[in-house]
Amino acid sequence: MKKRNLLLLLAMSLVLSVFLAACGNKEKEEGTEKPADKGDDQATEQSKEEESGEPDAEQVLNLIESAAIPSVDSAIVEDAVGFNVLNNVNEGLYRLNLDNVAEPAMAAEEAEVSEDGLTYTFKLRDAKWSDGSEVTAHDFVFAWQRAIDPATGSPYGPFMMSGVIKNATAISEEKMDKSELGVVAEDDKTLVVTLERPVPYFLSLMSFGTFYPQKEEFVTEKGDAYATNSDNLLYNGPFILTEWDGTGDSWVYKKNEHYWDAENVKLDTINVDVVKDSATAVKLYNDGKKDRAGVSGDLALQYASHEEAVHQPETSVFYFKFNQERNGEKTPLANVNIRKAIAKAFEKNDLAEVVLANGSEPANFLVPKDFAYDENGTDFREISGEHLVYDAEEAKEYWQKGLEELGVTELELEILGGDTELSKKMDEYFKSQLEGNLEGLTIKLKEVPFAVRLELDGNQDYDIQVSGWGPDFQDPISFMDLFVTDGTNNLMSYSNPEYDALIESTKNELALDPAARYEAFAKAEKILLEEDAAIAPIYQRGLIQLHKPYFKGLAVHPFGADYSYKWAYISGKE
Known part of the structure; x- marks a missing residue:
């Protein structure tokens, strides 16, 4: 049996038994492996x-x-x-x-x-x-x-x-x-x-x-x-x-x-x-010093058809976290139009296919594909649809509206990311896309080791953060519970009472009604992304691993x- 089918059966059985998943903080440095659905x-x-x-x-x-x-x-x-x-x-x-x-x-x-x-x-x-x-x-x-x-x-x-x-x-x-x-x-x-x-x-x-x-x-x-x-x-x-x-x-x-x-x-x-460097990892692998190594970017294109390459789809989703309050002060990202502008101003297909080139897919969602299924076996993505799709012209309109509301003509924002080779390439791509599409925006890049980024995230000391989540359990709530008001993993001062109420309902009155529960999740995802742009989805990760036979x-x-x-x-x- 394909592992994909095994997981589908497991997912359906969990849904049928009202598999309400609590989720833990698992923010990950890009490149830190978080395997997902083995389809x-x-x-x-x-x-x-x-x-x-x-x-x-x-x-x-x-x-x-x-x-x-x-x-x-x-x-x-x-x-x-x-x-x-x-x-x-x-x-x-x-x-x-x-x-x-x-x-x-x-x-x-x-x-x-x-x-x-x-x-x-x-x-x-x-x-x-x-x-x-x-x-x-x-x-x-x-x-x-x-x-x-x-x-x-x-x-x-x-x-x-x-x-x-x-x-x-x-x-x-x-x-x-x-x-x-x-x-x-x-x-x-x-x-x-x-x-x-x-x-x-x-x-x-x-x-x-x-x-x-x-x-x-x-x-x-x-x-x-x-x-x-x-x-x-x-x-x-x-x-x-x-x-x-x-x-x-x-x-x-x-x-x-x-x-x-x-x-x-x-x-x-x-x-x-x-x-931290993919080229170094691959060299170590080819020299027989390592038995498994991840590849990305140009190397992923080069090694995609290698006889020892293992293609590994994932359930990890990466996104921008928009911090609305820093050091006790509201940030420009507290403005919903600024958030929507940034969320729609970068081309995700090129990022996935050219920069990452490892089987990752553009994400216009929070809950990943091929992960959660309702009682009829329908993927949650079919129920909830797509949100915050790339649209440069629409992004410009949101941007100008947001600048007017803030009473400024330009903004400087910092993107907090990792210090791996791949993270740096992504950050440069984001900087180019955002500055190119949003006139008056200057992006500063802050690239730090993973432990430092965890500390900065915990102190809510950032503007925009490249963040990611891999589920702890096979249920939408493993992602959706992250952004409730004052949640331990929120750490960006986002709050929407309607969103909170929907998530709470999935744990209580809708717990024994799988169809209604999934509809509540879909409504909540639309509020989080389409209406509030609290975060900006980037991609669902895939991995290519060289693996000794x-x-x-x-x-x-x-x-x-x-x-x-x-x-x-x-x-x-x-």
């Missing part, structure tokens, strides 16, 4: 049903990441690289398998669920931390309480737990103590979770990094040094992290001999280096963490 046959080369051969060589893998690790603290992680690392060195109650279905991991068996759907009881398997101590239910209680505690400053905890786990919202708003979170360790091996309301997607949520356990004694002992380097972490997943000093551009995964399923982990070592068993996930190396191995290497 392309080539992209399924690594699926378990097509694998062949047995491990027959030194089980050492050499990989590339395009950004350094900001954090591996499950309460703090908020980026693609961090979640990717976390997924491979730690493990929650459930884990996504090779078919992207959540199955028991730290849980010994499927959870027992109460008739009203509000109480989940998990029995933990016998599993150990990398120091040889037992993983217990108390480790989950501690970690979840820490993630929801306002003092921790977790970007994901409140977002993932609020409205889901009992009392999470009140705790995040400092109205209740973290000890009142609806999670209790009845004994060392029994964890009981109480929900605010029935949440059909809850078991899938249990595979997400924010819900991983942490050992209280270890975290407390390390204090501020916890998770600052690989020695100040404990691991309960397939691998342990080594040779990471907290800031460096390289790290190593080693097989975790204490892992409960270690006999099925074949790789001994994974060496990772941060390489002897590198087998890679699990590529369409939501949550990018990859699992648990089942990967080397076979047929000369």
